[in-house]
Amino acid sequence: MHVVEILRKLVGFPSVVGTSNDAIVGWIDAHLRAFGVEAHILPGPEGDRANLFATIGPSDRPGYILSGHMDVVPAHEAGWRTDPFELRAEDERLYGRGTSDMKGFLAAVLAAVPALTARPLARPVHLAFSYDEEAGCRGVPHLLARLPDLCAPPLGAVIGEPSGMRAILAHKGKAAARINVKGRSGHSSRPDLGRNAVHAMADVLNAAIATAENLAEGPFDDAFEPPYSSLQAGTIVGGQAVNIIPDLCTLEVEARAISSIDPISLLAPLREAAEALRARGFAVEWEILSAYPALSLPPTAALAGLLRELTGKAPLAAVSYGTEAGLYQRAGVDAIICGPGDIARAHKPDEFILASELAACQAMVEALAARCRA
Template sequence: MNPQSMLSSLVAFPSVVGTPNGALIDYVRDYLAMHDVASVVIGGPEGDRFNLFATIGPAAVPGYILSGHVDVVPGNEPAWRGDPFRLRTVGDRLVARGAVDMKGFVAAVLSAVPDLVAMRLERPIHIALSYDEEAGCRGVPHLIEKLPTLCAPPLGCIVGEPTGLVPVLRHKGKASLRIVAKGRAGHSSRPDLGENAIHALLPVLGLIAREAERQREAGPTDAHFLPPYSTIQVGTIAGGEALNIIPDAASAEVEARAIAGVDPLALLEPALAAVAGDEALSAEVVARYPGLSLAGDHPLARLAGELSGHAPLAAVSFGTEAGLFQAAGIPSIVCGPGDIARAHKPEEYITVAELMAARDMVLRLGLRLGAGLPAVRSAAAQ
């Protein structure tokens, strides 16, 4: 199957983040089975969402993971000029929800499967597909947990988020909280008879703002990033029904984005401690994933540069699942087709040339592993 046809099949599954994806995973599993590639489906605690892991080549030999998520953001924007879950060709553009983020990379990998099988790889290529990445990388940890039972320790992982096929060495980590305050409603003329939930939020929100300023002024820095320090912000606040009603409920969503080497959840610990000390407040960790940091002279960086034809880029501002693979001891890099600026927008697209270039990159990896060339060893093995 050519990559355009595979992409058309994949985007036809409306695998919106937070919704069931079993039909898409079944489709991929059946496709792989047609080419005598076995796969393992790894469910999450939700019960209706699944990861998939497949190996081409000898699983007992260290190889490389090609990783992508199959969930997409909703396609409800009115500016779509057609069904977002039906691939359209507009000039050289392939338009659909998920075309660039990131079913394009997945389509490139899957379309290359028959050729990879024919190469009789001496070192394996693993395909890792995950769910609910868009909700804070919720699915892939369940896959990573199973990896020791599925294959030899991998030499590296390429996460195919859209980077213009330029290998990316670093990204920030992220943690997010939802803080909820409970009060007691009443008329605003008698605040002594009620409890204002919005007011209950204010001390912890002020603490968050002060910590954000402290990180800017005195926190550790990494010049590879813009800005070069860890950031914290209150992104949303909700509460209240009318000006003359004491609000009985309020909530705020907070995120921290941490430079590599800093635990993003640790940046929110002061807020969590304040919440724990106030019976009117509660907090839920919504998402958490670590940053990525790979040295420019790491063997995986050199390999990705050779495969993609591009010199590695120091850092990007968005986050990926690569940090989670790295935290599990697997050297990781981000390198995929298309431009992240097109993601999460109506008329999302990838070009035919970008899709084909990604497929060619996958085939070059296969040729390297199938031709008996020396494998790139991890830094720990050197």
């Protein structure tokens, strides 16, 4: 099946983050079985979604992982000219939700399966397709926990996020948290009888603002834009009406950390400010929504050299967005980012990928197969 037709099938599955992915997993499994490749379907704790892992070649020898996520962000935003879950072709452009992020990579890998299975591989190529990456990389940790049972320690993992088919060596880490502050409601004419949760949350919000300002003063890593860690309050919700003392306020924040810093540690001043509200009679709930570490692969790493050879392009030092690559690295697997498409096209109406980008990615995977026969 041609890569564009595979992409058409994948885009047709509305595998939105946080929902069941049984349909897309089943189709990929059937596609692989048609070429004699047995996939391991690895259900997650949610019960309605799963990771998929398959090996082409000898699983008891070190090889390479091609890693991508099957989920996409929702497509409710205005501006789509046609159904986002039906692939639309206009000259070189192929439109649809997930075309760049990152079903284009999955399609290119699956289109290369005939080449991967044509002749025996001396080193294996593994396909690792995850779920709920768009919710903070929630699915892949369960896959990584099973990795020692599935294959020999890999030589490296290529995470196919959209990078214009140029390898990327590093990205920032991220942690996101939700803070709930609960007070006591009442009539606004008697503020002395209530506890205003919105007012109390101001302490946490001020801590977030002060932390963000402090982070902008360093430490620095010039590989990133901006070259420092960052923090922001993303949403705040509270209150019912102007004449009711609000008894609940919810704040969601995220931190993005340069390679040398644990992103969760950046949230510590906010948690301290939130916990201090207990002494004033407020109930406080603190929840980490998602977290993943930064990626930092040395430019001298063998995996970096391999991607330079496969793509014909020198790797880029870093990007500021995050991927599953940091989790692979933390699990002891060298990881690098390289995939078709452009991150600037993702998460917006009329997302698209170029047919030439799909072809380039398929060629890279087939070149990897040739290397693994040597």
